[in-house]
Amino acid sequence: MATDAGANQGVGDVRVAFDEAVLGEWMRANVAGFSGPLTVAQFNGGQSNPTYRLATADASYVLRRKPPGPLLKGAHDVLREARVLAALADTAVPVPAIRGVCDDETVLGSAFYVMDMVDGRIFWDASFGDVPQGERAAYFDAMNATIAALHQIDPNMVGLGDYGRPGNYFARQIGRWSKQYLEDQEAGRDADMDALVEWLPAHIPEGDESRIVHGDFRCDNMIFHPTEPRVVAVLDWELSTLGHPLADFAYHATMYRMPGDIVAGLGSADPEPLGLPTEADYIAAYCARTGRDGIPDWDFYMAFNFFRLAAIFHGIKGRVLRGTANSTHARERAAAFPRLAKLAREAMETCR
Numbered sequence: 553m554a555t556d557a558g559a560n561q562g563v564g565d566v567r568v569a570f571d572e573a574v575l576g577e578w579m580r581a582n583v584a585g586f587s588g589p590l591t592v593a594q595f596n597g598g599q600s601n602p603t604y605r606l607a608t609a610d611a612s613y614v615l616r617r618k619p620p621g622p623l624l625k626g627a628h629d630v631l632r633e634a635r636v637l638a639a640l641a642d643t644a645v646p647v648p649a650i651r652g653v654c655d656d657e658t659v660l661g662s663a664f665y666v667m668d669m670v671d672g673r674i675f676w677d678a679s680f681g682d683v684p685q686g687e688r689a690a691y692f693d694a695m696n697a698t699i700a701a702l703h704q705i706d707p708n709m710v711g712l713g714d715y716g717r718p719g720n721y722f723a724r725q726i727g728r729w730s731k732q733y734l735e736d737q738e739a740g741r742d743a744d745m746d747a748l749v750e751w752l753p754a755h756i757p758e759g760d761e762s763r764i765v766h767g768d769f770r771c772d773n774m775i776f777h778p779t780e781p782r783v784v785a786v787l788d789w790e791l792s793t794l795g796h797p798l799a800d801f802a803y804h805a806t807m808y809r810m811p812g813d814i815v816a817g818l819g820s821a822d823p824e825p826l827g828l829p830t831e832a833d834y835i836a837a838y839c840a841r842t843g844r845d846g847i848p849d850w851d852f853y854m855a856f857n858f859f860r861l862a863a864i865f866h867g868i869k870g871r872v873l874r875g876t877a878n879s880t881h882a883r884e885r886a887a888a889f890p891r892l893a894k895l896a897r898e899a900m901e902t903c904r
Contacts, residue, residue, distance in 0.1 A: 566594045568602040568619065570660040575606075575615075578659055582652040583666060585611070601630055601790065605669060613651060617664035631655055633789045634665035636764070639710040644701040648785050670785040672775035678807045678816040680771070683781075685827035690781035692829055693837065695771060698783045699804055700841035703763045703797035710764075716794030718762035722856060725799070726752045729863035739870035742890060744897035748859045751900055757849040765800035767791025770807065772816050801838055802853030805831065806861075809854070809895060814888045815861075851902040858896030865889040 572592050579586045591607045606613040616630050631653065638650045648667040655663050680688045707713050717724070730749045766773075768791050775785040808831040810817025823830055829837070839846055847853070869886035871877035879885070 562596045566592055566604070568594065568617075570617075574659060578654065579606075579652065579666065582654070583613075584651070586651075601633075606666070612669040613666050614648065614669045615664055615666050617660060618657075618662035620661045629790075630665055631663050633792075634667075636712065636715065636789045636792050637667065639712050640702075640705075640764075643705055643710065645698060645705070646783055646785050648787075670775050672778050672784050674775055675771045676816060678771050678810075678812065678818050679821065679826050679828065687781060688827040689829055691771075691776065692834065694776070694781050694783050695769075695774065695804070696834060696837045697841060698774070698786060699766070699769050699801055700838050702766060702769075702786075703800065703842055705764055707762070707764050707794055712764055712794070715764065715792075718794050719760055721760075721762070721794075721796040721799060722756045723753065725795075725860065726756075726856070729860050733863045733866050736867060736870040738873050739866050739889075742862075742866075742893050744890070744893040745859070745862060745866070748855065748862075748893070748896050748900060752852075752856060752859060755849075755852055755903065757852055761796050761798070762794050763797040763800075765793060765795035765797060767793065767795075767800065767803075769800060769804040770816050797842070798847060798853050799856060802850070803857045803860075805834060806854060806857050808834070809858075809899075811888075811891065814885075814891065849903065851899045855896050855899035855903065858892050858899060862889055862892035862896055865892055 572590060575592070576588050576590045579590070580588065586608070587610060588608060593605045593607075595603045595605065601616050602619060604615040604617075606615055616633065618630050634650055634653045637647045640647045641649060648670050651666045651668060653665040654660070657663055675682065675691070680691050683691060707715060730753075733745055733749065766786065766789060768788055769786070773786065773788045774783050775787065776782065777784050806815075807817045808823065809819070811819045818826075818828075835847055835850065838844075865885045866889050868877060868879070868882050869889050872882050872886045877883075877886075
């Protein structure tokens with residue numbers, strides 16, 4: 553699971569350094585309209601890809617780079633992020649404009665790209681508690697409209713027809729995460745996960761679709777207009793690929809059942825007193841926007857997503873036990889693993 557928070561979270565001192573003079577020279581040669589001098593600060597938080605604010609007298613940019621040093625094959629592929637952002641630039645999905653891409657690792661020590669910094673607000677609380685109650689539903693509707701717009705895009709029409717493996721998304725994902733769970737013996741077994749490993753592959757709904765999926769579509773991965781209920785930029789495309797749109801939408805909708813201390817979610821809170829649409833109303837709005845009559849087997853998609861998250865957290869638990877976990881939140885996520893597995897099991901039982 554990616555943890556990049558967004559372009560307007562707090563910044564501090566540069567922790568993963570590079571030669572700022574070299575960057576300035578590169579930007580003068582590659583970023584139209586750039587004029588120094590350049591001030592660099594690094595965004596706080598747990599970004600898996602180091603992220604920086606670049607400020608000049610006339611403009612502000614964001615730089616995203618691969619972490620320096622040896623990496624697993626395919627990990628931290630910021631050039632892939634840049635590709636999807638560039639492809640979506642002229643669509644109904646709001647994304648920051650890409651200003652330059654560098655695949656020459658000798659410039660800063662790792663590949664990077666530069667995009668516009670987008671002003672606005674990020675909400676870390678899925679209840680939108682900082683917004684007046686009467687306005688919160690409009691923010692939910694803005695998220696709904698944005699993910700529906702993403703899933704309406706034909707990948708081939710924006711040059712992303714080869715952005716992932718089309719077809720059999722659920723079978724491939726269930727197989728991948730089941731294998732990871734079963735092979736990590738140090739992290740142990742869990743009765744709920746064992747049941748899901750057996751049940752999920754036998755209950756994949758009929759019908760296959762392939763669209764661009766974000767992979768981590770949450771309120772805290774979006775920038776909203778400074779004063780209006782409008783998404784002005786979707787961030788953190790590290791997990792994006794070609795996949796089943798209902799997997800992507802259901803992951804987003806796990807906010808209705810997700811404990812807020814694990815990932816931004818409402819937990820067991822009743823949405824209506826908070827001024828928010830119900831889960832059923834939210835699904836209906838997405839269906840209306842995407843031309844669906846409904847989503848049969850909805851709880852399968854929820855079970856799948858909680859299972860996938862549980863498998864990820866199970867892997868973190870294994871790394872904690874082996875002493876190889878680097879994230880400051882690793883122990884918290886390891887401890888949350890059985891709660892996610894239970895939520896997946898509950899959704900599975902609803903399907904039966």
